Amino acid sequence: MAIFPVPILSRGFVDRDEASRLDPRRVIHLRRSSRARYVLLSGEALAARGESGLEFVGAEEALARSFDVDAAYYLGTAQETPYFAIDLTDTFGTDANRAYPEAQIGGFRWCALVAFGNLWPELDAALATEALAICNAWRQQRFCEKCGEPLRVLESGWIAVCSRGHPTYPRTDAAVIMAIFDDADRVLLAQNARWPGTRHSILAGFVEAGEPLEKAVRREVAEEVGIEVGAVEYFGSQPWPFPRSLMLGFFGHTSQSEVDIVADHREIARAGFYTRQEVIAAARAGEITLPRRTSIAAAMLTHWLGSGDSAGNPAGDSAGSATGGVTGGLEAASAEEIMSLFSW
Numbered sequence: 475m476a477i478f479p480v481p482i483l484s485r486g487f488v489d490r491d492e493a494s495r496l497d498p499r500r501v502i503h504l505r506r507s508s509r510a511r512y513v514l515l516s517g518e519a520l521a522a523r524g525e526s527g528l529e530f531v532g533a534e535e536a537l538a539r540s541f542d543v544d545a546a547y548y549l550g551t552a553q554e555t556p557y558f559a560i561d562l563t564d565t566f567g568t569d570a571n572r573a574y575p576e577a578q579i580g581g582f583r584w585c586a587l588v589a590f591g592n593l594w595p596e597l598d599a600a601l602a603t604e605a606l607a608i609c610n611a612w613r614q615q616r617f618c619e620k621c622g623e624p625l626r627v628l629e630s631g632w633i634a635v636c637s638r639g640h641p642t643y644p645r646t647d648a649a650v651i652m653a654i655f656d657d658a659d660r661v662l663l664a665q666n667a668r669w670p671g672t673r674h675s676i677l678a679g680f681v682e683a684g685e686p687l688e689k690a691v692r693r694e695v696a697e698e699v700g701i702e703v704g705a706v707e708y709f710g711s712q713p714w715p716f717p718r719s720l721m722l723g724f725f726g727h728t729s730q731s732e733v734d735i736v737a738d739h740r741e742i743a744r745a746g747f748y749t750r751q752e753v754i755a756a757a758r759a760g761e762i763t764l765p766r767r768t769s770i771a772a773a774m775l776t777h778w779l780g781s782g783d784s785a786g787n788p789a790g791d792s793a794g795s796a797t798g799g800v801t802g803g804l805e806a807a808s809a810e811e812i813m814s815l816f817s818w
């Protein structure tokens with residue numbers, strides 16, 4: 475089984491500490507302890523120190539600023555520090571989202587996870603991802619899906635109940651994202667009809683109700699570009715809390731090629747197969763814009779770009795693998811340069 479790199483937002487480890495979650499008195503104590511650290515959110519932006527990481531706030535400062543620490547969601551512990559998230563959207567508004575990648579509002583520097591996540595320490599990126607996910611979940615899930623009554627989020631933030639006691643948990647939407655390779659180990663890149671400029675990426679789509687992941691991969695590729703996918707191989711996953719997706723990455727193989735592509739023109743404007751050299755040359759020339767560095771698409775493409783030789787051939791013995799080898803590397807482009815080709 476191939477070993478694939480872990481996507482950026484999936485790297486840091488936070489112990490979600492279920493034992494404390496289930497003990498409301500313990501969570502109340504942890505919220506006010508001197509060790510507690512708060513992750514601050516406003517809209518989808520996080521209080522941060524630019525490239526160096528999140529701007530954590532202690533309980534004392536949070537209380538001094540009149541932040542509602544009793545409504546903070548418990549993210550778990552890391553390095554013996556309990557972390558919480560406070561949703562300050564009602565205080566600071568959503569202007570921070572509009573000033574991408576960052577904005578100065580109310581004495582804080584608000585930064586976008588997608589722009590800074592790959593620069594922050596792994597733990598900060600993981601905490602920011604979890605904080606965004608839980609805040610987005612409860613902003614969207616306000617009513618019980620069984621009876622329609624308003625929901626009340628309980629102590630730690632990971633369950634809400636209505637007045638009749640029906641429990642609701644934060645929802646995650648599964649989405650597949652797939653790098654499809656042809657017999658010449660070229661990758662299928664497409665331009666979404668809604669994307670401005672020259673942005674290209676691999677294909678992606680939501681998993682439908684009652685659908686296995688592998689079939690979702692094949693269905694989405696067939697629907698969007700008319701290509702039949704054979705073998706698929708799991709790459710890894712990354713939460714993408716905008717607002718509540720979990721991206722499940724797959725490598726897939728097709729024995730079809732350009733002549734078989736039928737872009738649906740509803741979601742996909744154009745699509746084609748590219749060698750490693752062609753991807754790098756087109757990105758360098760500005761003919762295509764590659765995905766953001768924080769995305770799982772970037773993790774999948776950089777892995778593939780680094781796994782072949784400078785002639786664009788797969789490294790090592792790629793027989794039976796949808797992805798080629800994992801050794802070798804492009805002589806023409808260093809790992810750093812490959813990453814620099816992706817969007818900020």
Ligand SMILES: [Zn+2]
Nearest residue numbers: 618621636640
């Ligand atoms: Zn209910």
